[in-house]
Amino acid sequence: MNAEGRTRLDRMPEWNALAKHREEFGDTHLRQLFASDASRAERYGVRVGDLHLDYSKNLVDDDTLRLLRELAGAAGVAELRDAMFRGEKINITEDRAVLHTALRTPESAVVEADGENVVPKVHAVLRKMALFADKVRDGHWTGHTGRRIRTVVNIGIGGSDLGPAMAYEALRPYTHREMDFRFVSNVDGADLHEAVRDLDPAETLFIVASKTFTTIETITNATAARRWLLDGLGGDESAVAKHFVAVSTNAEKVAEFGIDTDNMFEFWDWVGGRYSYDSAIGLSLMTAIGPVHFGEMLAGFHLVDEHFRTAPFEENAPLLLGLLGVWYGGFFDAQSHAVLPYSHYLSKFTAYLQQLDMESNGKSTDRQGRPVAWQTGPVVWGTPGTNGQHAYYQLLHQGTKTIPADLIGFARPVEELGPLAGQHDLLMANLFAQGQALAFGKTEEEVRAEGVAEEQVPHRTFPGNRPTTTILAEELTPSVLGQLVALYEHKVFVQGAIWNIDSFDQWGVELGKVLAKRIEPALTEGAAVEGLDASTAGLVARYRELRGR
Ligand code: F6P
DSSP states (O other), rough: OOOOSOOOGSSSSHHHHHHHHHHHHOOOOOOHHHTTTTTHHTEEEETTTEEEEEESSSSSSHHHHHHHHHHHHHTTHHHHHHHHTTTTTTTTTTTTTOOOGGSOOOTTTEEEEEEOOOOHHHHHHHHHHHHHHHHHTTTTTOTTTTBBBOEEEEEEGGGHHHHHHHHHHHTTGGTTTTEEEEEESSSSHHHHHHHHHOOOGGEEEEEEEEEOOOOOHHHHHHHHHHHHHHOOOHTOGHHHHHHHEEEOOOHHHHHTTOOOOOGEEEOOOSSGGGOOOTGGGGGGHHHHHHHHHHHHHHHHHHHHHHHHSSSGGGGGGHHHHHHHHHHHHHHSSOOOEEEEEGGGGTTTTHHHHIIIIIHHHHHBBBBTTTTTOSSSOOOEEEEOHHHHHHHTTTHHHHSOOOOEEEEESSSSSSSSGGGGGGGGHHHHHHHHHHHHHHHOOOOOHHHHHOOOOOGGGEEOOOEEOOEEEEESSSSSOOHHHHHHHHHHHHHHHHHHHHHHHTOOOOOGGGGHHHHHHHHHHHTOOOOOOOTTTHHHHHHHHHHHHHHHO
């Protein structure tokens, strides 16, 4: 690797200008920033598609934003973005193109990887998926005994699970309500057990989703599911073809597993696992919501792709979100970022973002192979808002840490809620209240004015100045979900570009996989494992003792 490459981030004049600005910014309070600029709320808002972003409650002023944009310019964010959209191999450590944006381009577009236009094959797979999804949904795809499929079980892990599982929850009101969809990922047998224990194999279809088709958790669960199916259907191997389909880039391994490659839905090595749920990995989702809604979701993704590709820096929403994170990580020592959806349907959204963000930007070596000397990806965490309010928001309000947060909400409840839709205003009032309380707090004077005893005043004071960005849309539709996910995908991209790391590899997950393989025989057969440290060797011995081995 070229060790010369880009100037180290912390030696760039634009970075140093931000450091200086941070000193000047000091403890400037959001109360001051709002008091001194009546137009702040209006000016610090941006619209992309159906998403309205209010970033006025962030610890920034016009100078901060200008300096951050200058940093993005100097760091080559636009150049790397354009190279990504052009299909260049920007995933340098794996020598791969990064073309998830091609998964949602209209059929008329041309996107080349290695000199080949990939758009026709993307749409060919989408059509194959749609045929399959429709057949399962309308009962024309029948199982081995001729009965229609009632339950679809997706077996996958990481990007082959989190995306479809999250989107299935998010779009529940759009799903085929007479069918059931389940997601199995954990190699803990309890996951598969609980997923299938009440199912009839004759009415169950498994989608085995794995980019590589070598992931141990997925292959182990898929093998067990096949055993369960065959046990339940009398052992006739030909049943597999009616109850198992695969999604993968690896036809050879799919065939080796015993799934007919006619029942395989393909994607390609230029789609990263955590960027893949809009590829064939979304087959379970498409079966749940139908091809039309899936298409609307893809259109939502594409809308934000185009915005990211073409909008000027000043109005570029993913760029802005990315820059805010760079500011907090670099200059406020923020270690984590909370994503707090005020929507029950987004209950798995943050878990999905954890892989997207932390597997992408949890790196400490720059693109030239040098150790970084600046903060990279934050710990991403959070659960639906109101639940969090009664659990960890205490720390957000009065703790010692700076934790920037995104508050996500929708103006309309889904129609299906009927009379329960009446609770929606209360839900959203909580979102707005939290944003206000976090930003502006409650001063000692305000607490005193309420007649609180003097010794209680410090405890009841809220410092405020806790940054939030609010993302508001009219309704959580398939398109809006696509827009939201693309917004975060590109935010992560921007940050990786500035931090000068490869956001598209994931070498950090490999060591654990290798060691687990090595340790397993020690647990089962008592095999001697070379290189076990004293602590792990002791734990293995204790484990065997507890298992009576
Ligand atoms: O171990 C990490 C990882 O490689 C993820 O990046 C990926 O999404 C997941 O495992 C599953 O991989 P696969 O789709 O190949 O089974």
